[in-house]
Amino acid sequence: MADSKRAKRSSIDGDSFQDSKRLKMANGGGNATTDPKYNKYLAHQYEDDQNQNGFQSPLDQFQRHQTTAIQASNAEDSDLNPWTNKPHSQRYFGILKSRRDLPVSKQRQEFLDMYHSTQILVFVGETGSGKTTQVPQYVLYDELPHQTGKLIACTQPRRVAAMSVAQRVANELDVELGEEVGYSIRFENRTGPKTMLKYMTDGQLLREAMHDHEMSRYSTIILDEAHERTLATDILMALLKQIAERRKDLKIIVMSATLDAQKFQTYFFNAPLLAVPGRTFPVEIFYTPEPERDYLEASVRTVLQIHASEPDGDILLFLTGEEEIEDACRRINLEVDDMIRESEVGPLKVYPLYGTLPPAQQQRIFDKAPEPLKKGGRPGRKCIIATNIAETSLTIDGIVYVVDPGFSKQKIYNPRTRVESLLVSPISKASAQQRAGRAGRTRPGKCFRLYTEKAFKKELIEQTYPEILRSNLANTVLELKKLGVEDLVHFDLMDPPAPETMMRALEELNYLACLDDDGELTNLGSLASEFPLDPSLAVMLISSPEFYCSNEMLSITSLLSVPQIWVRPNNARKRADEMKALFAHPDGDHLTLLNAYHAYKGTEQGGGDIKQWCHEHFLSFRHLSSADNVRDQLKRIMETHDIELVSTPFQDKSYYINIRRALLAGFFMQVAMRESSNSKVYKTVKDDQMVMIHPSTVVSSPYDWVVYNEFVLTTKNYVRTVTNIRPEWLLEIAPVYYDVDSFEKGEIKSALTRISEKIRRRQAMKGGQ
């Protein structure tokens, strides 16, 4: 059994296996199997005899960590691609010319000098400096990965960025994407044995580090967009700080927007700083003289004023969420129609933009601004009303006017109640600057801030709090343990989270048996960390074979890790609810999700038009197919670790009971009891919080005990996605947590006491027989 495990493991880590092989060969092994000539992965270097006998790559003259910008430029200028020995294409020289015009290009030597002199380097550059595409290539020409067999990694917070930048750099280097330059993101690894430069998401690098604590595959790690301070970036920074002490051969570059450069330097042992100017146009800032009472109303008014009185150029308005955005779109459209009737204004096309919008509709923001209404009339313009998505993820060229009311929805975490929620909050100065910058990408622009200058200076915080200070850290703590971080208290995070948040996470993991009483990782914890899931979901999934329903729990887990599959358009709510009722299971929402998924799979396998079917049934095809993707990934992980995939026969009475019980193996801490019969109010177990069941539930008759997937704090306290359970299961499945003596006096304690006595009596009777 141990052997079969090992065999499976090596196939999964196939990548690194090949790398170590390559490394040996590059160092010149002796026998036939390690001789480069016999290595098919290096075949490209020996394609023709001329290369072997006569051709000298310019790189042969390079001394690692002693190269110069001129050397590299000459190599780039040569007819043959020094990395492939193939002739450079025409397109290559075209791109090369534009690369040399980038601001960063002038500082290549300065960069190399600094890179040679230090292990860690902080690099700041504004948008348009070219740092994301150029710096990794500068490193490539100095690291010479073909000699060392080690890779250069460049991390990005988002998948699309990793993919598109990798493609761009592959073009710039005149190589095929996935060969010398590749990318690695969840669900897609486009790297190969020849890959030297790898773009990846920060989360992906963190995953890799779990199995390679030294990050030994890499000679250089470049953290890009570090100022965004994602959870993964923060953990990587602290981790790299430790690794840098152990691995003096590892070089680290932290790239960020200009703000806060000092903080990064100080954090990284006073690392030297290189700053590169950006290439943007000036943006004039306007403030309101008095604070605005209703920012939505003020936003609409400002957009209309710009349209009526400013020269042509598109408008970008930042609002906080879907509802607000749709509302503003309606109001602006109405007003513009009036304006066009009354005065000589051009047409205005309004586009909403938020994350849950289908991609096709998101794409429409790139449509051209509308034509004048009549020949020679005033030019049309477009107005995009967006969430924060337009602040980081999406850049739209042609924006000249930005309207910034100064708010965004932000995740906050309350460790006392263990609830993450979204709250409309004032943005930070850094955010405000980022927003304003969106107006100056193609020509000088204007930014209208709907707050006073005094408010900007005095009331806005400098930086948005990093994610690590605003999240439940159960997952993070588990990851850190798996990453080999022994001492969490002294783990040197740039912004250490509140001790209470840390304690909560440790406590939660201890109840889940992922950490033992000494805070050490258990086998279950180690296994749970293999899954890209929250610990409770991972534990639920790992435990599911004990309940004879791991196939079903695999589906439910996947459905719970994607956005809601239920579609409920405003103009067809009733129809949507009727359709959802078709899948309803009387025992709750988890089972209803499963029913919908089974129907979806049945239709798909029956060869029906699955998109049409989803549309008719008000289900999101996008989210269901992404759940399917997640399911495949989780299934592979289960198979790798010999977690059985089993089902209770559908005809069996206990089919659904087993599933409901299995839910509790991970979610026993998320249980609520009804206050009293005829009441709609519930109380959460141990936290004693008053909650209601979210109105989206399919269950009509209220149950006494429910397990819930999430706690949402909106107009009221709601628990969402709930399923009916029996209290005796709690005592049986999670006896440690449901140690009745540990409960505070109250209804829940008395109820549990009654139940445990009943169980004891029943057992005594059985024993007496």
Add this chain to the structure above:
DNA sequence: GAGCACTGC
């Protein structure tokens, strides 16, 4: 009888 800001594994 309500509503998912945005990422990521």
